[in-house]
Amino acid sequence: MGIELIRGNILNVFTGDIYPAEIEIEDGIIRAVRRIRGEYDHIILPGFIDAHVHIESSMLTPSSFASAAVPHGTVAAVSDPHEIANVMGVSGIDFMISDSSEAPMRFYFTAPSCVPATPFETAGAEISAGEIMELLGRDSIVALGEMMNFPGVIAGDEEVTAKIEAAKAMRKPIDGHAPLLSGDDLCTYIAAGISTDHECVTATEAIEKRELGMKIMAREGSSAKNLRDLLPAGCDFLVSDDIHPGDLLRGHLDLALRRAVEYGADPVEAVQMVTINPASHYRLDTGAIAPGMHADLAVVDNLRDFTVRRVYIGGELVAADGRCTYRMKKSAPISVNRIKVKEFSEEDLEVESDADEVTVRVIDVMDGQIITEESRAGLAVEDGFVAPDPSADILKVSVIDRYGKGNIANGFVRGFGLGEGALASTVAHDSHNIIVVGTDSEKMKGAVDLLRESGGGLAALSDDRCMVLELPVAGLMTDREASEVAEELEEIHDFAYELGSRLGAPFMTMSFLSLLVIPELKIGDRGLFSVDRFEFVDVIVD
Known part of the structure; x- marks a missing residue:
């Protein structure tokens, strides 16, 4: 692939500084970053990371999702595949991983912790603690997915505890899901090792959880839009969680950044919420313009509108002016389903x-x-x-x-x-x-x-x-x-x-x-x- 140089004003997400720089890229990896002199009308940011999304909720397969998200500066996503896992179990997760490899966007996955979500409904599969341990051993699985069974955590349920301990043994973070949980029950939940929450709807709720050490994900999806309410409490990540295809085409994390700044967020801190913050939490080799990181970049006009001009993944230009520049591979026709409804009147x-x-x-x-x-x-x-x-x-x-x-x-x-x-x-x-x-x-x-x-x-x-x-x-x-x-x-x-x-x-x-x-x-x-x-x-x- 050779050595490539990209120049422009860069945003250093470690220091918050913006300055002209030259980025040296070799084989898709940033080898050096050097300050230079010059005037540029654009800012180079690390590519954006959606730290919590259910790709299935877009109604698109991962490869189709990528073609819509990449032009908006999204280079990576941490996806919880518990939707398809509830239908098809581990084979559904395998499909998501396989399909995601057809696009240049980096897909990381979490091991679904609650399949089924509760014992009170009929699901298509059950994922045991043993299967969780196997999934967590895969490089593409970066965390234990959102632990929705917070009553089970609080009660010390044996199977729930085994899944949490598996994540700890593999030294991978545990995502949370604790709507309206408070007080001693919240303390018990956090003490189990759960580190994030994306279900806050009020600043008061977010403040209590942040004070106890949780990292707060502010959602700007198609159904839940909590950013405006949570921003005064302070947020760690901007995420979509669930987003429909029409909304995705209109904007992804670039739109969330624009709204965050409109609502009063510091632009640099907002960028950190979709770059270095999730990268550090999930230990990803992207999210910063620094030596050794993947050369995943989003070139924007300014830190107010966040209009994305160009997107690079692994040093390759993958989108320009709102359109993908890569041709997506297509595998064999997809036949993955499970619908069996008994006759009823x-x-x-x-x-x-x-x-x-x-x-x-x-x-x-x-x-x-x-x-x-x-x-x-x-x-x-x-x-x-x-x-x-x-x-x-x-x-x-x-x-x-x-x-x-x-x-x-x-x-x-x-x-x-x-x-x-x-x-x-x-x-x-x-x-x-x-x-x-x-x-x-x-x-x-x-x-x-x-x-x-x-x-x-x-x-x-x-x-x-x-x-x-x-x-x-x-x-x-x-x-x-x-x-x-x-x-x-x-x-x-x-x-x-x-x-x-x-x-x-x-x-x-x-x-x-x-x-x-x-x-x-x-x-x-x-x-x-x-x-x-x-x-x-x-x-x-x-």
């Missing part, structure tokens, strides 16, 4: 009662947040079935097991605003059973049937129209171009808005209704679940 999606009217628990969603609240509502009973009340924005929600067990759970949700029809998805964190929200059981079953026939994805259905965004890779992803997927996603979102949805990202919001580790009220394939009480609760209140 419309009546299986009903909540039964022999009363004339009942009081039910309702899941209240909040736009832009993955947490929910619990409320109560009085609903009429018609022909033995509890009827939703779309006029009051109280709809039906069901989760249908997709792994052949036959479980179905039903409940009620408020916040979607549908006046007719149904929305359904095989993307339903974390076990990814089929979730459907609608005004009546007929439309809901019709939307689910569309997914069964297509092999997975997102579906919307009304009286006279239907639409499916197909996700053939585990019912979570596709290897198509991000622009194609983004266009289809926009179309199906528009369809949802025509049905009355008032949410910014209705399918992503719906996907988190089944995440049984995020407060307050959720629903899995085995029933309605109170996260605060960590137990199932009845839909109908006595």
Whole structure:
């Protein structure tokens, strides 16, 4: 490859200084950095690192994700593949690692710590402590993935403890997931060895966790946007966590940096949050312009707009002026899936009662947040079935097991605003059973049937129209171009808005209704679940 020289104003993430320099690169590695004289109209930054992302949530395979993220200056990502792991186990992780090798972007992975996320739902696989130890032995696995089972950590659960000890033995960090955890329970959680948290939603929460030594990840994704609220508390990383393809095309960490500066962050400190901070934490050979590091660089116009002009990975120009300059390799056609739904009827999606009217628990969603609240509502009973009340924005929600067990759970949700029809998805964190929200059981079953026939994805259905965004890779992803997927996603979102949805990202919001580790009220394939009480609760209140 030979020796290459790149000159410009560089940002030294160790000192915070900006000065003209010459970067000498040999075989993709920075060999020397020398101060020089000269005037330049650009700043060379270390390439950006997304320290916490679930690639599956972009609906793109890693190689397709890279083609959308790299032009925004992203050169690396620490990805937790627990979405596909919950569907397919270690073979799903192997797929992610294999597919990621087809793109120049550096993908690092974490070993999913909670597969399944809880024992209260049906998942497609289980990853044991022994398998965690094997995964952590791989060079591409840089940490133990987010420990969502914080009750298990606090209680000293044997299997949970074994996974944590495996990470300690391999000297790899342990990512956290502890929404609203506080006080002595938080201390116990941190004492177990958990070092990060990406679930803070208030500055008060972030401050308490930082005071106890945790590193705080501020999310700017498609559903959760916590940066503005957390910045006053101080943050260590800027991450996306979950991001849709349309949002990814509009901006990734470059957009997060721009927003951070708009919200009052020091520009240099903001850059450190997506470069040296994650690189140091996960021990990556990127994230700084320094000898011995990979020559992964993002050339920007200034530290206000962060418009990315050029991107280098391993010294190779991989993007310029918003477009990739590399040609992605394509392997054989992808055939990775697992959807097996037992036959069911419309009546299986009903909540039964022999009363004339009942009081039910309702899941209240909040736009832009993955947490929910619990409320109560009085609903009429018609022909033995509890009827939703779309006029009051109280709809039906069901989760249908997709792994052949036959479980179905039903409940009620408020916040979607549908006046007719149904929305359904095989993307339903974390076990990814089929979730459907609608005004009546007929439309809901019709939307689910569309997914069964297509092999997975997102579906919307009304009286006279239907639409499916197909996700053939585990019912979570596709290897198509991000622009194609983004266009289809926009179309199906528009369809949802025509049905009355008032949410910014209705399918992503719906996907988190089944995440049984995020407060307050959720629903899995085995029933309605109170996260605060960590137990199932009845839909109908006595």
